[in-house]
Amino acid sequence: MSGGTIWKGSVHFGDMDVPVKLHTAVKEERIQFHLLHRRDRVRLHQQMICVYEKTPVQPEAQIKGFEVEEGKYVIVDQEELEQTTPESSRMIEVHEFVKSSQIYPLFLDHVYYLEPDSEIYASRYNELVGALQRMSMAGICTWTMRKRSYLGAVQARGKILRLSTLRYADEVISAASLELQEIPVSEKELNIGSELINQLTAPFEPQKFKNEHQKRLQQLIDKKARGEKVVLLRPRILQPTAQDKLLEVLEASLKKAA
């Protein structure tokens, strides 16, 4: 079962209201490392340091400033600024609906499951799921949760609604800014490439991928903790495919895949 309720709100658009509870949808469990001082293995902490005096400053002595000019700040309550609607409204306000496919993956951030706040809203909830599902639409919305404003998308998956937070456009670097060179690729190369990819295509089954590394890492730690010697292995570095050999390599790949 998903995590407990973390927040309650109401999906609102037009004169429609669907009260919902947010649940965490993802939980990460990973081997935790800490950062140590090399010479004596003292565990280090992240600290806010005064850049002039190089001394730590405790949280109660910290304030937030918005830099209006180099070295000049307007003192602000960051939470107050980040909150575009009052938190008390509890409204997940849908501003518009867009085709789900238009939301580029790079914009998607966290996902929450939405549960109807009460069985009384079951049919309304089901209707919204059904409508979004049938139309392949997502509702672009904003809301304020824990004193921060979020941009997000309400989407349907199976029988439930999900709420994804979206990154703001000024947080996502555009591919155009990478200034990639336009390099001509022949139709023949593209055709063979497509055929190769078709050959190598499988259904999306993420459950078949396990984090094997985690186990091996644990083994390495155990070994080292017992004082045994750890054999260092060099990473494998592949020889890049030469530009003028690309067609040849693609053809060989295709033969291998077939």
Place this chain on the structure above:
Amino acid sequence: MSRKVIEIAGRRLALSNLEKDLYPSWGFTKAHVLDYYRRIAAFMLPHLKDRALTLKRYPDGVGKAFFFVKRCPDYHPVWAKTAEVRRGSSKMMTVCLANNLETLLWVENLASLELHVPLSRTGSPETPDAMVFDLDPGEQATILDCAIVALILRILLTRLRLASYPKTSGQKGLHVYVPLNYREATFEDTKIFSKTVAVIMQKNYPDLVTAKMAKEQRTGKVFINWSQNDASKTMICVYSLRAREKPFVSFPLEWKELERLVRQGKPESLQVMYSEAVSRVEESGDLFRQVLIKKQKLPHL
């Protein structure tokens, strides 16, 4: 959105948003900004070369939000030259070096109206190649007061056998540069020297000069900001545009010209606009060239 792809030295650069009005009261668009930097480049690039660039970006034009960018964006073109510099006591940071026209135009395509550079080059970050007196007028003081202080400063420096070169800040102040260009120069020396000069100036001209940072002490006076002589500080690069209402440039002046302008007594006449900047360098070359080559040592230290 207009886009235009240009090619310089075989490198392709996509320019975007060219019609964006970056100086709205002047109708000065991004295309104008790019054109200005293209035309001034031959004179400006030697002053930018190998210096860790700080961009002051105005994506929505002057008067709107701006951002200081010191870290070279990860998405920089592969051909743009970068350098690793130490930031603070520990962290390393990648910075952009505007060593050629294409990089200059790339950063300008990011609407980096102002280009700020340190007084040292990335290869020798602790070695200033010039000492600077940043003359900043407090409230009720003007660029003319700065010019008067600059002229006194010049006499002092000349008597110490140091040649100096003034430029406008493009805002309200003036910058007086003393070229050093010798390997043993340190910021410690330039700081102590400039500070001593500032303090002595303040002592002798208390109504005109202050060496103190505090705002309330600056009213009606010229603040000689000696603390710019520091590895962590940057100055507006000569020939950079400034993000003011009008497209003024930080531009080098001759001492004689400065004397004449002080006699005329019109603050506006000290400002150099982009168009004048281009025609002046084309006619008389780079007045700031000596700052890059003249070797001088600070005496009495």
Place this chain on the structure above:
Amino acid sequence: MWSGTVSFSLVAIPVRLVKAVKPGHITFRTLHRTDYSPLARRMYCPKHEQIVPPDEIVRGYEIVPDRYLPITDEELESVSPERSRTIEIIEFIDMDEVDPIYYDHPYYLVPLKGGEKAYRLLAEVMRRTNRAGLAKFVMVEREYLVAVISTEGALAMITLHYSEEVLPDDGIAPKEEKMDAKELSLMEQSIRNMTADFDPGKYANNRRESVMELVKLKMKEHAPVEAPAVEEEAGVGPPDLVAALEEIMRDVKKSR
């Protein structure tokens, strides 16, 4: 950041990883309440009470409370040496089948010298076939399941959650499956009325404008504060220099 190879079948493309996400245009600085000095986040050693530079830092695993076993980068790399420098695409999947709930953090891949053509080919072929590549790859201490996707002519790499990290959604849907056909069509009608194209820039601008408005308001209430410049007591300088300057000053004043 990271550089290595992205490969599929026998094709190997040298690439480097670059950020796809950055802080937005609105950034706040943490300041010291007393004098508005800017603060910076640093690794700090509580025992020696000092800032620790990166070259003195090593990763450690807590074996028993407060006792740590240091693990070096070389040791970490050696756990899965075949994956620490290679993003090997194991299979391709249909983009439409990917459940976005798996998406975690995006990066771009940028081709290194000599890899430009194969990079362009992979990006174009994945775009045409609407496919993404699935790969496993190790960065520092973590192994990631990643999707290599084609976006706006570039290759992006999105780290994915492992399926055991995605919590089941049972118990979320309402128990009753009822739905009112008339209500549903009304719902669809109002969705249709509110349909637009996805334009994320609009929301970023709105946010920036509202923040800038508040900042302007704040500036009317209080002038911006200024961080102190490092300023010592304005003392006298080196004696020789002071003497020389004072002498010149006397002459200057006499002549003016």
